[in-house]
Amino acid sequence: MSDFLLELRSEEIPARMQAGARADLERLFRAEMAAAGVSPGAIRVWSTPRRLALIACDLPLATEAVSEEAKGPPEGAPDQAIDGFCRKNGVTRDQLELRDVKGRNTYFAVIEKPGRAVADVLAEAIPAIVRAFPWPKSMRWGAASLSTESLRWVRPLSGVVALLDSDVVECEVGGVASGRLTRGHRFHSSGDIVIAGVADYAATLREAHVIVDHEERQNLIREQAAKVASDAGLTLVADEGLVIENAGLTEWPQPLLGRFDEAFLDVPPEVIQLSARTNQKYFVCEDSAGKLANAFVCTANIASSDGGAAIVDGNRKVLAARLSDARFFWEQDRKTSLEDHAKKLERITFHEKLGTVADKVERVAKLARWLATEGIVKAEESTPQAKVQLGNWAFDAAMQCKADLVTEMVGEFPELQGLMGGYYARAEGLPDAVADAIRDHYKPVGQGDDVPTAPVTVAVSLADKLDTLVGFFQIDEKPTGSKDPFALRRAALGILRLILDNRLRVSMFDLIANAAHSGKSDDKGQDIASFLIERLKVQQRDANIRHDMIDAVITVEQRGDTVRMVNRTAALQSFMETEDGTNLLAGYKRAANILRKEGWEDTAERVARTGDEDPMENVDDPQMRAIYAQRGASGGLSYTPEAAEKALIDALDAAEPQAATAIEAEDFAAAMAALASLRAPIDRFFEEVTVNADEEIKRTTRLGLLARFRAAVHNVADFSRIEG
């Protein structure tokens, strides 16, 4: 058994690509070995900015010899056939063996494939791996790039170390020959480093000031950064992304703490942190009170001769220049009120067919006020004054919510949109509720993001997203496939989460109608509602709510009240998980099948069954209700019903009003319980009563009864939508 080392050395590999490259290297190596029939033991993959390394343990020295047999034509077959068989298998005629197959002498070719030296397998595998490497971006370089066929790598490939134990695996790729020579740290080491054997690799590099194991560098940065902070009496603000990035930028990481001018702390802490993090890849620190401290931790790549003093000083200056820019923006921006900043939004196009950002803001403000005055978003107190104030604040906040887009700070740091608006609003003395709404109105942004709960914020956030969603649908810019350039799926999800988390009782049709942009096509309501429902299904899937349950509820829940819909779906799904539920579904399907077979026609037949239709096309049909109501009322029968028949009628008489009342009161669990009371009677009915009776009157009546049962179930949920 042998161990194998492959080091692919190059100019600096982008930090963000290293994790993917490690995975790709291992995957490609395993694939090459599998194809050659070699099964390696443990595999380790390491990366630094200047090298990718793989160590595979316990490789055999040779692949196993394989003997393959091929059955050919029988003895006496035409020469042509026999020669063809020989050619195909690469043997001569005298090498063929004759064997008895079912009493006939038949030619066999036995091909002995000797084992191959694993070194040879590796020598072929290395160039193949390098050529197949899927870098996110790769390049050509040097004299060879006179042709576009030259090797591509993430940055110029400068060396390949390939050792099987202590022997070089000879190969060549892109003009680079393999060997045992590599380089150490760019500044702490000079000239070639000799790797004696696989086992010496990491230690030899360490002597040359390279920690080749990225995890070791990450640990070192994590611990040392925390330590230099605590040595200064501070706490490091942990940032795993920065740990990994800095480990990807260094071979000999040295976290160093520096201080910046305390005066910069006037600038909002998020700005300082962002500036330090994204531009400079520095950690920041907090004092014992949890406030941002005037300190940063940079990660150098050298153990410098002066203990890092010059490095810290240089980094301090760079940060100071960045922070003085930020402070300049912070001061400059506040010289103009948000209201005046907002005027400049007239110059920014939101979308060529949807006007400027100023136009958008105006629509959002009106919509936000409407949400408040309609009581859809409720004020914290239930007085008329509170409602009016909520409306005004929502309007004001919305009018100014995008103003920070034209500030210098957000121009420099687009990630700070909203947040800066909030700071500027507070600085000019706007009410906290307004400032909070400006700050948070983009929320919820991602899946895990907090959903606003403050009424003003909810109104502005909801209005903003509705305006976007509805507007883009009105100009036919809806998402298709993987394309969603205006992030409408995210907007829809935001809308749903705002509604559900805040239990906003409103019909989505009302929301859509009120968010409609005037002068644009107004026939998209159904499309938008369907889109929201699709998003709802996706969102509820995470809560383990089945999409067919949602479909079953949507057909009967036609007010478009999402909160009601979700509650009803949850109740339905938990009912369907009970034995009563499953049996009732079976009874329902049986009844529905009989009715269909008998060609029983009533309005309920219109309920679609293929599952492909638009779930919202079943608009509330008053006729249908009338028919159900009439059915329910026709109690008098012209013959004496059988006991089971009577029992079902009685059960329906009791269950129908119970379910109706419960649904009205939104007690969906009670509605399900009412349905559950039908399970035993319907089972018994099927057991004891012949629907297809000889007497026409009985047959019709019984079919009618089944239809009534089906309708009663339908009033709670459309069971035909439920799968299984």
Add this chain to the structure above:
Amino acid sequence: MTAVAQRDPKNSFQDMILALHDFWSANGCLILQPYDMRMGAGTFHTATTLRALGPEPWNAAFVQPCRRPTDGRYGENPNRLQHYYQYQVILKPSPENIQQLYLDSLGVIGIDALKHDIRFVEDDWESPTLGAWGLGWEVWCDGMEVTQFTYFQQMGGFDCKPVAGELTYGLERLAMYIQGVDNVYDLNFDGRGVSYGDVFLENEKQMSKWNFEVADTDALFDLFNKAEAECRNCLNNNVPIAAYEQAIEASHVFNLLQARGVISVQERASYMGRVRDLARSSCEKYAEHMAPKWQAKFPEWSL
């Protein structure tokens, strides 16, 4: 006659430049002079753009004054200028030891790599205007970006065959770093006490005012249109280098119009498209014009 003194890059801006000239000259580069036109970056110099095309080896180094009208701060900001210098090195094909050469050049101007933290941080370069892109890094010295390092992959929409390596040093930044100065105007220009401010402060004040407040916008719009028309004229008459100059002119006039704040957000994209069209057409025409000569010398090569 005074004997030529040793270079003193640590105390003199001009000596830093001269030291770089010495270094790159010794390493096989032509030392060129600045292009005599207003441009936003050294990359626009024909020694970079046009020479990056084609198969012929090309090694050159030069200082290029850069004009960024919107970066003007009336001489009040210690780091920002509307006129500053870039030092450009273009090496085609990119030599195997290009990184080491670059690091050696930092040594020559007095940066000790065991005292200062030098890093190659991913930063790919793209200029839609030139139909060009490349991969490379920004080079950090103690966290400060001092050089843009790019392997050109495409120029004017053509694959670079072979690839050129381009180094762009920000001279003022580097000098501020080396001299330990926090304000660009405090740089020692000649090592004998003339400051950068003595040379350029008044210039920055007046030019900032002109860029932002004075420049006659009607005349600028007119200039833009004329440059565009002349570029087309040159293209039609198969003088692509002249066409390219007009594209550079249009690009700078557009930057001035931007500084004057008279181009709306909507119009901006359309102006940029026009400049891009001119620059790309010029590069394309140049490549097509030169291709037969290149092919004659390099039979294996094709555009």
